[in-house]
Amino acid sequence: MTAHDAESGSRPDAESREDVRLMLAYKAGDPEAFEQLVRRHRHGLFNFLLRSVANRSRAEELLQEVFLRIVRSRERYEPRAKFTTWVYTIARNLCVDESRRRAQRRELSLEAPRGSSGDSSTSLRQRVAAPESLGIAPAEIEQIRERVALAVDELPDEQREVFVLRQVNGMSFREIAEVVSAPENTVKSRMRYALEKLRVVLADMDPRSDSSDATTRQHA
Amino acid sequence: MPEFSPDQLTQLEDALELLDGPRAEGRTELEAPVAARLDDYARVVAVTRVAWPDEEPTPGVLDEVLAQARSELGGSPRVEEAPVPARTRWWFPTFALVGATALILLFVLLPDRGDNAASRDASHVARADAPQSESASTQNGAEKAGSSVVAARKQPNERMVEESAGAEGSALDARDVPSEGETIDGVDRIGGIASASGSSRGGVEAKSKHDSAPPAAAPAVKRQKKVSRASRSDKSKSVWQQEPAGSRSKSSAADDVVPSSLEQADGLRRGGRCSKARKLYKRALSEATNNRDKARAEAGLGLCLAREGKADAQRHFDAALRLDPSLRPWLERERAELP
Numbered sequence: 001m002t003a004h005d006a007e008s009g010s011r012p013d014a015e016s017r018e019d020v021r022l023m024l025a026y027k028a029g030d031p032e033a034f035e036q037l038v039r040r041h042r043h044g045l046f047n048f049l050l051r052s053v054a055n056r057s058r059a060e061e062l063l064q065e066v067f068l069r070i071v072r073s074r075e076r077y078e079p080r081a082k083f084t085t086w087v088y089t090i091a092r093n094l095c096v097d098e099s100r101r102r103a104q105r106r107e108l109s110l111e112a113p114r115g116s117s118g119d120s121s122t123s124l125r126q127r128v129a130a131p132e133s134l135g136i137a138p139a140e141i142e143q144i145r146e147r148v149a150l151a152v153d154e155l156p157d158e159q160r161e162v163f164v165l166r167q168v169n170g171m172s173f174r175e176i177a178e179v180v181s182a183p184e185n186t187v188k189s190r191m192r193y194a195l196e197k198l199r200v201v202l203a204d205m206d207p208r209s210d211s212s213d214a215t216t217r218q219h220a
Numbered sequence: 221m222p223e224f225s226p227d228q229l230t231q232l233e234d235a236l237e238l239l240d241g242p243r244a245e246g247r248t249e250l251e252a253p254v255a256a257r258l259d260d261y262a263r264v265v266a267v268t269r270v271a272w273p274d275e276e277p278t279p280g281v282l283d284e285v286l287a288q289a290r291s292e293l294g295g296s297p298r299v300e301e302a303p304v305p306a307r308t309r310w311w312f313p314t315f316a317l318v319g320a321t322a323l324i325l326l327f328v329l330l331p332d333r334g335d336n337a338a339s340r341d342a343s344h345v346a347r348a349d350a351p352q353s354e355s356a357s358t359q360n361g362a363e364k365a366g367s368s369v370v371a372a373r374k375q376p377n378e379r380m381v382e383e384s385a386g387a388e389g390s391a392l393d394a395r396d397v398p399s400e401g402e403t404i405d406g407v408d409r410i411g412g413i414a415s416a417s418g419s420s421r422g423g424v425e426a427k428s429k430h431d432s433a434p435p436a437a438a439p440a441v442k443r444q445k446k447v448s449r450a451s452r453s454d455k456s457k458s459v460w461q462q463e464p465a466g467s468r469s470k471s472s473a474a475d476d477v478v479p480s481s482l483e484q485a486d487g488l489r490r491g492g493r494c495s496k497a498r499k500l501y502k503r504a505l506s507e508a509t510n511n512r513d514k515a516r517a518e519a520g521l522g523l524c525l526a527r528e529g530k531a532d533a534q535r536h537f538d539a540a541l542r543l544d545p546s547l548r549p550w551l552e553r554e555r556a557e558l559p
Contacts, residue, residue, distance in 0.1 A: 031290045038282055046277045060281045061549040067285045068546060071292055101556055141270070148271035167268050173237065188233040195236075195261040198268075205267050 019083035027074050038067060041084070044169050045091055051164045052095040053102075054149050062094045085178045088169070092161055092179055099157050144205065151201040159194035162187055228254050239265055284546045288512070478504050478513045485520050490557075494524040515544035519551050527558055 019040070025033035045066055049059040069090050152160055161180060165171045173191070177184040224232065232254045239262055250258065485500035498521060505517035522536030537555075540547055 026289070029293050031286075031293055034289045035286055038286065042277060042282060043274070047272075047274055050275060051272055056275075060277050061552075063277055064282060064285050064546065065549045067282060068288060068549075071285065071289045074292060097553070101553070105556065144267065145271040148268055152268075167265060168272060185233070188236055191236055192229075192233050195264055198264045199260050202264060202267055 016082050016084070020079040023070075023077055023083055024079065027077050034071070037070070037083075041087060042067075045087065047168045048088065048091055048164055049095065051149075051152065051168050052161065053098050054153050058098065062091065062098065065094055066091050081178065082175075084171075085175065088165065088171075088179045089181075092165075095161065096157060147202065147205070148198075151198050154201075155194050155197060158182075159190045159197070162190040163194040163198075166191060224253065224257075232257060236261070288544075288546050291510075291512075478508045481507075482513060482516050482520065485517075489520060489524055489527070492527075494527055498524050511543040512547075515540040515547045518543065519547060519554070523551075523554055523558065526555065 019037065022033040022037045022040075026037065042063065046059060046063050049062045049066075050056060053059055053062065066087060070087065152163065155163065158180070162176055165176045165179060166173070171179070173184050173187045177187045180187065182190075228251060231250060235250055235254065235258050239258070481500050481504040485497045485504065488494070488497035488500065501517045501520040501524070505514055505521070508514040508517060518536045518540035522533040522540065524533075525531075525536065526533035537551060540551065
């Protein structure tokens with residue numbers, strides 16, 4: 001699903017109905033139906049998880065867990081909500097759990113050396129925060145990716161999940177509100193906060209950089 | 221950069237829907253500062269798109285999940301193989317056919333055979349005057365001498381037995397060729413009935429057999445009734461039908477009990493009550509009927525040992541992952557949460 005689809009406001013109804021039909025067919029005992037569901041949703045779910053946890057192998061594990069939970073919920077499944085709302089709620093909850101675990105274990109320590117990529121004596125923050133000081137060309141795509149990943153990773157969880165669902169999965173704010181169980185206006189506020197933070201952090205990557213302060217109004 | 225008023229912030233948030241659309245669409249109505257900020261956000265979105273190309277998961281990463289999905293349905297994990305449900309479903313038409321045949325035989329044969337059987341019973345029960353004459357007329361006189369009562373009690377077995385023995389059959393023949401739907405006990409009784417009654421060979425032979433076998437016939441009749449009562453309750457089923465149903469209910473009961481035991485054990489383990497948790501895990505491991513539950517039980521035992529700092533934990537983790545590799549994410553999460 002592309003971001004352009006987000007302009008329509010929601011996933012086409014025919015696709016939603018097809019998802020429900022497939023899930024009910026799987027519930028009735030058709031394994032092929034589940035395989036079709038996997039093919040339809042693994043790409044979007046994987047990219048959401050990848051951008052949320054910023055770790056490919058962990059994202060794949062969570063992807064497995066999402067579908068396993070769907071399998072285990074087979075007998076209890078009732079089409080009360082859209083299928084995508086349901087599966088992305090599962091994925092989102094797993095990301096929340098993952099975020100808490102990471103906070104506890106300090107898995108992603110910005111000051112700790114990252115031995116798996118490049119110079120082990122250089123922390124992630126050093127590598128991405130000031131590419132010019134390290135003699136690395138700022139135009140390198142990989143740097144851009146790492147900076148964006150770092151910037152998004154530093155967002156609060158509730159802002160990050162809204163930003164990723166919107167930018168990666170192209171969900172409308174209404175759909176995102178259902179997934180994160182928050183009012184639509186709250187979702188829009190979180191998106192604005194996220195964009196504002198990223199705008200400041202990534203200002204040097206913007207040809208029309210604006211180093212002004214972030215928003216001055218506090219939402220409840 | 222001027223501060224935004226509340227109205228402008230509301231306008232800005234509502235305009236976020238326009239970020240991914242054409243620049244000009246809907247933005248002409250925005251105030252200049254709001255439009256400018258929206259442009260900044262649009263560039264952030266563009267940078268994000270460059271930094272976040274769509275990626276695919278590693279091929280095969282979901283293979284185990286798909287296998288699990290199939291196994292949950294009780295089917296084969298491989299699509300290419302012949303569908304297992306067809307094999308399972310083969311039993312039903314077979315049993316249905318057997319049951320239907322038995323019912324047909326019961327209802328079709330019972331009225332006819334009631335006459336002959338009743339008269340034989342009358343002769344046995346009475347043990348009186350001229351049992352020979354009664355037996356001689358067994359084939360024709362179903363209504364004679366209180367035979368109707370006995371006939372009513374006459375069981376399908378006996379009719380089928382004698383039909384299977386046939387007019388030309390002998391006791392040995394009947395023993396060798398039991399009729400469909402007969403239980404093992406019924407087969408045993410077939411020979412007894414045939415030898416006792418000897419109705420297959422006609423009047424003279426029947427007479428002689430009656431003369432010789434009344435003592436054995438009476439117990440045979442009583443045994444027939446007992447067998448028939450049992451067969452009446454199971455007349456729609458054969459022996460082969462009963463076992464699968466019993467085993468199905470047993471396994472389904474185990475499938476309900478084991479997961480709940482595992483959940484209870486998990487709760488005890490997380491609460492630090494590992495001794496009780498281990499008992500539940502061990503019981504679940506012995507009662508589990510599928511690899512997933514066994515793997516969970518093994519993992520739970522390992523987690524208890526790991527919580528106590530014992531080295532044997534890894535052995536249980538390895539066993540769990542051998543039984544169900546898809547358990548790895550759950551196991552890693554649980555291990556991460558160990559104190």
